[in-house]
Amino acid sequence: xxxxxxxxxxxxxxxxxxxAVSDVSLDLQVGEVHVVIxxxxxxxxxxxxxxxxxxxxxAGRVVLExxxxxxxxxxxxxxxxxxRSYQKTxxxxxxTVFENARLAAQSRTPHAMRVFGRAEAYAEINxxxxxxxxxxxxxxxxxxxxxxxxxxxxxxxxxxxxxxxQPRVLLLDEPLAGMGPHESQRMVELIKKLTADHxxxxxxxxxxxxxxxxxxxxxxxxxxxxxxxxxxxxxxxxAVQAAYLGGxxxxxx
Amino acid sequence: xxSGALSRWLPWVVVGLFALFPMLESTFYTQLVTKVLIMAIFxxxxxxxxxxxxLVSFGHAAYFGLAGYALALMGPKYEAASLWWTLPASLGIxxxxxxxxxxxxxxxxxxxxxxxxxxxxQMLFFVFHDTKLGGGSxxxxxxxxxxxxxxxxxxxxxxxxxxFYWLVLFFTAATYFLLRRILGSSxxxxxxxxxxxxxxxxxxxFPVFRYQLASFAxxxxxxxxxxxxxxxxxxxxxxxxxxxxxxGMVLMMVILGGxxxxxxxxxxxxxxxxxxxxxxxxxxxxxxxxxxxxxMGILIMLVALYMxxxxxxxxxxxxxxxxxEAEEGADG
Amino acid sequence: xxxxxxxIQLLNGLQYGMLLFLVSSGLTLVFGIMxxxxxxxxxxxxxxxxxxxxxASMTGNLATAIAIAIPLTVVLGMALEKLLFRQLYTRDHLYxxxxxxxxxxxxxxxxxIIWGDDVHGVAVPALLSxxxxxxxxxxxxxxxxxxxxxxxxxxxALYVLIQKTRLGMMIRAGASNRDMVQSLGIxxxxxxxxxxxxxxxxxxxxxxxxxxxxxxxPNMGSHVLIICFVVVVIGGIGSVKGAMAxxxxxxxxxxxxxxxxxxxAGMIVYVLMAIVLVWRPEGLFGRK
Numbered sequence: 001x002x003x004x005x006x007x008x009x010x011x012x013x014x015x016x017x018x019x020a021v022s023d024v025s026l027d028l029q030v031g032e033v034h035v036v037i038x039x040x041x042x043x044x045x046x047x048x049x050x051x052x053x054x055x056x057x058x059a060g061r062v063v064l065e066x067x068x069x070x071x072x073x074x075x076x077x078x079x080x081x082x083x084r085s086y087q088k089t090x091x092x093x094x095x096t097v098f099e100n101a102r103l104a105a106q107s108r109t110p111h112a113m114r115v116f117g118r119a120e121a122y123a124e125i126n127x128x129x130x131x132x133x134x135x136x137x138x139x140x141x142x143x144x145x146x147x148x149x150x151x152x153x154x155x156x157x158x159x160x161x162x163x164x165x166q167p168r169v170l171l172l173d174e175p176l177a178g179m180g181p182h183e184s185q186r187m188v189e190l191i192k193k194l195t196a197d198h199x200x201x202x203x204x205x206x207x208x209x210x211x212x213x214x215x216x217x218x219x220x221x222x223x224x225x226x227x228x229x230x231x232x233x234x235x236x237x238x239a240v241q242a243a244y245l246g247g248x249x250x251x252x253x
Numbered sequence: 254x255x256s257g258a259l260s261r262w263l264p265w266v267v268v269g270l271f272a273l274f275p276m277l278e279s280t281f282y283t284q285l286v287t288k289v290l291i292m293a294i295f296x297x298x299x300x301x302x303x304x305x306x307x308l309v310s311f312g313h314a315a316y317f318g319l320a321g322y323a324l325a326l327m328g329p330k331y332e333a334a335s336l337w338w339t340l341p342a343s344l345g346i347x348x349x350x351x352x353x354x355x356x357x358x359x360x361x362x363x364x365x366x367x368x369x370x371x372x373x374x375q376m377l378f379f380v381f382h383d384t385k386l387g388g389g390s391x392x393x394x395x396x397x398x399x400x401x402x403x404x405x406x407x408x409x410x411x412x413x414x415x416x417f418y419w420l421v422l423f424f425t426a427a428t429y430f431l432l433r434r435i436l437g438s439s440x441x442x443x444x445x446x447x448x449x450x451x452x453x454x455x456x457x458x459f460p461v462f463r464y465q466l467a468s469f470a471x472x473x474x475x476x477x478x479x480x481x482x483x484x485x486x487x488x489x490x491x492x493x494x495x496x497x498x499x500x501g502m503v504l505m506m507v508i509l510g511g512x513x514x515x516x517x518x519x520x521x522x523x524x525x526x527x528x529x530x531x532x533x534x535x536x537x538x539x540x541x542x543x544x545x546x547x548x549m550g551i552l553i554m555l556v557a558l559y560m561x562x563x564x565x566x567x568x569x570x571x572x573x574x575x576x577x578e579a580e581e582g583a584d585g
Numbered sequence: 586x587x588x589x590x591x592x593i594q595l596l597n598g599l600q601y602g603m604l605l606f607l608v609s610s611g612l613t614l615v616f617g618i619m620x621x622x623x624x625x626x627x628x629x630x631x632x633x634x635x636x637x638x639x640x641a642s643m644t645g646n647l648a649t650a651i652a653i654a655i656p657l658t659v660v661l662g663m664a665l666e667k668l669l670f671r672q673l674y675t676r677d678h679l680y681x682x683x684x685x686x687x688x689x690x691x692x693x694x695x696x697x698i699i700w701g702d703d704v705h706g707v708a709v710p711a712l713l714s715x716x717x718x719x720x721x722x723x724x725x726x727x728x729x730x731x732x733x734x735x736x737x738x739x740x741x742a743l744y745v746l747i748q749k750t751r752l753g754m755m756i757r758a759g760a761s762n763r764d765m766v767q768s769l770g771i772x773x774x775x776x777x778x779x780x781x782x783x784x785x786x787x788x789x790x791x792x793x794x795x796x797x798x799x800x801x802x803p804n805m806g807s808h809v810l811i812i813c814f815v816v817v818v819i820g821g822i823g824s825v826k827g828a829m830a831x832x833x834x835x836x837x838x839x840x841x842x843x844x845x846x847x848x849x850a851g852m853i854v855y856v857l858m859a860i861v862l863v864w865r866p867e868g869l870f871g872r873k
Contacts, residue, residue: 107454360862361866369862379852382851
């Protein structure tokens with residue numbers, strides 16, 4: 001088995017007396033989609049926040065390519081190649097779609113602090129922004145103001161911004177939420193395509209999508225890992241079956 | 254007319270028209286418009302923070318006063334100091350103050366930020382008010398205006414009203430074009446991004462703090478520029494120029510004009526100073542002129558309640574649809 | 586410096602701190618519960634002092650003056666909340682700053698029109714005008730002790746109100762979760778009006794009882810306001826406990842500062858604030 005690009009050891013997050021994430025160890029590898037599922041409140045989003053640096057862990061390690069990044073700020077972690085999308089759409093509503101992607105692309109270059117040249121004057125940043133929009137299927141909306149996009153399109157923009165930062169690790173928090181069937185299908189295709197050269201952690205409720213893309217599956221309940229393994233192993237797990245009564249509730253989680 | 258061409262040429266036309274103003278040869282109006290232009294620099298420097306970086310500073314008078322005091326204290330007492338070194342030195346002091354206080358205040362957000370910026374400005378107020386350093390509450394006179402000489406030749410004579418006016422106009426225009434340039438750059442776009450969604454900027458990998466600090470320092474330096482020029486114009490400094498009323502006033506100018514649009518800050522400065530002149534005009538308002546601040550206070554409240562976009566927003570309202578307005582931030 | 590002198594400064598510092606608490610407790614509650622930054626809060630202190638002065642000169646008795654003035658300030662508070670501040674709850678802090686800045690100008694000019702711009706003094710009530718001798722040439726005025734006592738009583742009453750009563754439970758819940766309170770069927774608007782009026786009355790009352798100790802002057806509100814901002818920042822927004830701790834801290838620091846290092850006394854509180862902010866940006870008792 002190849003060396004994982006990112007792994008956690010005993011990752012724990014407490015809020016006062018509440019343990020939101022408890023002793024979670026998992027790893028992500030380039031070429032694999034690692035899906036995390038579980039009912040609402042299982043700690044999936046908190047886990048994402050711990051990996052991206054939005055929250056500092058209470059205990060445990062997050063190791064990115066051999067380096068412990070637990071406790072670093074989110075901008076540092078982002079610059080080290082970990083990109084994330086948010087469950088609640090988190091974009092620049094007053095800006096155009098292109099400007100959203102352009103800002104994301106700009107964050108990766110030494111031009112970012114440049115004070116004089118016009119922001120649009122850098123061809124490679126523009127190219128990267130356009131490529132990210134095309135990949136997410138938003139190329140035709142580049143000139144629109146983000147606030148005027150449909151909900152599904154805003155979700156796509158969320159992913160496009162994440163891609164424009166050229167991450168190697170992608171943390172996708174419910175990217176399909178609120179998307180129509182056509183857009184969902186497109187997003188599943190995109191995730192499959194990205195798998196080749198990214199390590200992806202996907203949090204998702206849509207079980208069809210989950211089993212379409214998952215190489216590995218981790219089930220979380222009450223902040224703890226209930227089961228982890230290949231989709232077949234997890235499906236066959238007595239613990240998971242006991243907890244979910246044949247997986248029906250997982251769908252409605 | 255194409256609005257892109259309009260926004261490119263209009264500022265130059267306006268500057269050109271202003272350059273002709275001293276031809277009217279009215280001492281009163283030349284001085285008044287000089288004051289307005291200085292306030293316009295002050296307002297633009299705050300607009301950079303409030304309107305573009307999302308930092309609602311309520312202590313911006315600190316820089317205005319600090320630069321004024323720097324000029325008053327650095328020069329020889331009865332002789333003229335050279336602008337060539339007193340101006341950069343005054344701005345440098347403002348930048349240092351902005352960087353030091355910025356390290357603290359930028360750790361706070363929202364209401365805290367407003368109050369902490371205010372508190373640091375107050376601290377400075379008491380430094381000059383309570384100690385002998387700056388002449389206490391009476392302040393200090395600046396007996397001779399700074400010189401701008403090149404070798405033996407007098408480049409600009411600041412004692413002459415119209416020459417000083419042109420110099421101030423030059424600085425106002427320079428501030429406007431400099432800020433416009435910066436706000437259109439990668440750096441400026443990042444600032445606006447921080448204003449709109451700081452959290453997302455951080456997740457995208459922007460070192461938000463460094464950007465805010467840079468903006469804070471630039472805003473401080475330009476605020477200092479206006480304070481320096483004001484000290485030159487009035488010939489004295491006292492603690493009132495860094496009081497929180499001064500900070501409130503410049504915030505009012507920014508919002509009255511329309512924040513997040515540089516020309517709005519200029520319009521706001523004009524509207525505010527002229528309003529002040531009109532309301533306190535005894536010939537027009539008689540005894541009520543004595544209490545002009547009452548009318549001003551009510552007006553400020555009305556602006557806060559019913560005109561959140563300011564005068565510039567009012568003008569945009571005629572020309573643009575609301576959707577286009579949302580694009581403003583990305584337009585730069 | 587002998588013991589009696591230190592004792593006097595200590596008492597003065599505590600008394601000043603208690604007074605600051607009266608003003609800042611309202612400020613911090615309005616911040617914490619309504620999310621409003623109110624620059625005009627210092628004006629209520631000023632209004633209280635002027636009311637005390639003018640009513641005392643009319644009735645010849647400070648106690649009567651205060652008894653008349655308190656209901657007036659409660660009404661003022663309720664009217665301001667219903668007519669003005671209610672419109673600000675959902676607005677950006679920027680506009681709150683602007684509106685309340687305008688309100689200060691209005692208050693100052695109205696004060697100038699109604700009461701003029703002169704400095705006034707209010708006599709200490711005869712009943713409390715005595716002094717307690719400490720040493721041969723040092724004594725401590727009873728009036729200062731009395732107002733410290735009154736402030737303490739009020740602070741205790743506020744504590745009981747907030748911690749022990751049903752109303753206090755609603756206020757606390759309102760500070761932490763507005764929607765939850767509404768879903769419990771509690772009239773949040775009523776609570777807002779009440780808390781605001783209480784804040785106004787407390788600040789005004791502070792102005793009234795302090796009138797005999799410091800003269801009644803124009804702009805007296807702005808100095809108190811800024812100091813109370815510092816109190817709120819140090820104590821943590823919305824925390825009455827924090828306001829108490831910070832008030833006493835600042836009261837003592839400023840009192841001893843004025844005596845020991847008069848040149849830099851004005852700055853001490855701000856330095857104190859800077860230190861606290863480096864250590865805990867959310868204030869001593871603030872929530873992250």
